[in-house]
Amino acid sequence: EAGVTQFPSHSVIEKGQTVTLRCDPISGHDNLYWYRRVMGKEIKFLLHFVKESKQDESGMPNNRFLAERTGGTYSTLKVQPAELEDSGVYFCASSQERGLAGSYEQYFGPGTRLTVT
Amino acid sequence: AQSVTQLDSHVSVSEGTPVLLRCNYSSSYSPSLFWYVQHPNKGLQLLLKYTSAATLVKGINGFEAEFKKSETSFHLTKPSAHMSDAAEYFCVVSDLRGGSARQLTFGSGTQLTVLP
Numbered sequence: 001e002a003g004v005t006q007f008p009s010h011s012v013i014e015k016g017q018t019v020t021l022r023c024d025p026i027s028g029h030d031n032l033y034w035y036r037r038v039m040g041k042e043i044k045f046l047l048h049f050v051k052e053s054k055q056d057e058s059g060m061p062n063n064r065f066l067a068e069r070t071g072g073t074y075s076t077l078k079v080q081p082a083e084l085e086d087s088g089v090y091f092c093a094s095s096q097e098r099g100l101a102g103s104y105e106q107y108f109g110p111g112t113r114l115t116v117t
Numbered sequence: 118a119q120s121v122t123q124l125d126s127h128v129s130v131s132e133g134t135p136v137l138l139r140c141n142y143s144s145s146y147s148p149s150l151f152w153y154v155q156h157p158n159k160g161l162q163l164l165l166k167y168t169s170a171a172t173l174v175k176g177i178n179g180f181e182a183e184f185k186k187s188e189t190s191f192h193l194t195k196p197s198a199h200m201s202d203a204a205e206y207f208c209v210v211s212d213l214r215g216g217s218a219r220q221l222t223f224g225s226g227t228q229l230t231v232l233p
Contacts, residue, residue, distance in 0.1 A: 004160075033220065043207065045220040056220060091161065093221075106221060108153070108161035 002026065004109035006092050012115045018080040021112045025074070025094030031055075032075050033095075033106060034067060038088040049075060050097075082116045089113050119144040119210050123224035131232045136180075136195040138227045140208030143189060150191045151209040151221070152182055161207070167191065178202070203231045 005024045013019050025032045034046040046065070047057040051072035060067070064083070069075040079086055093106040124139040142148060152164040165176025172184040178201075182193045191208060208224040 035221075035223075042225045043223040045222070048220055059220070093161075105151075105163060105166060107163075110158075110160035 004092055004094050004107050006090075006109040006112050008112060009110065010113045010115075012117065013082055014117055015084055016081045018078065019082055019114060021077045021079075021090050021092075021114070023075045023077070023092030023109060025092070026096075026107055029094035029096045029107075030072070031095040031097055031106075032069060033093040034075070034077055035091040035093065036088050037091070037111075038085070041088075043091065046077075079114075082114075084116050087114055087116045119146075119148065119212055119222050121208050121210050121222055121224035123206075123208050123227050125227050126225065127228045127230065129230040129232060130198045132200055133197050136193070136198045136202065136229065138193040138206050138208075138229065140182075140191045140193065140224060141189050142191060142208070142210045144210055144212050146212035149211045150182075150184060151211070152176065152180070152191075152193050153207045153209055154204045155207070156204045164193070164206075198229075198231045200231050200233065203229055205229070 007022045011019050030051050032049040035043050036046055037043040045059040047060055047067055048055045049069045052069050066078045089111040091111045092109045095106045120143045122141045130136055150167040153161045154164050155161050164180050165174045165182055167174045167184045175181045180195045182191050184191055206227045209221045211219050211221050
């Protein structure tokens with residue numbers, strides 16, 4: 001079974017440009033999460049999809065960030081326009097909802113390292 | 118609200134000696150607790166998890182952790198360190214309100230160095 005994949009692995013862009021990150025979750029996982037680690041800080045939650053719907057987007061830093069999950073499969077995270085403080089590693093994770101008695105372990109992708117210059 | 122405090126940003130041990138990575142948590146609800154590891158240039162890998170079953174949890178690669186509610190701790194241990202254990206370790210908490218999947222809250226990470 002393929003794990004969570006993310007593309008690209010690295011991206012270097014200039015301030016003011018647009019970047020789109022992609023995440024492909026594990027097949028069959030309804031839950032998809034985005035997290036971010038800014039240099040020297042903790043890994044922070046950004047948002048959570050259940051299928052194609054945004055369940056929780058309380059961690060999104062501002063309206064320059066737009067996340068979508070078309071058809072409940074892969075997800076994209078667009079940053080437009082990018083600022084210097086957006087640099088960091090963006091992680092995607094997915095999980096399979098198993099209810100009260102089950103586990104909802106989140107499986108993480110390798111991350112996308114974004115550098116804004 | 119939930120939070121995690123990893124008490125050491127760096128831990129250095131000699132190969133073959135015990136490992137102790139400390140974690141304290143705060144949660145308003147029954148928490149699920151996890152330890153994740155990230156090796157250089159790799160993704161986050163789940164080491165072990167506590168979800169209200171046995172308080173002593175065994176994970177992969179010889180790691181284990183004990184949930185102590187009275188101390189709000191979930192320290193990670195391993196009897197004998199191996200060079201391949203060198204990595205960054207994250208203590209993570211999530212609450213189980215309604216039993217549904219929820220966001221994870223990460224600690225700041227502990228960098229483990231294993232000396233030959």
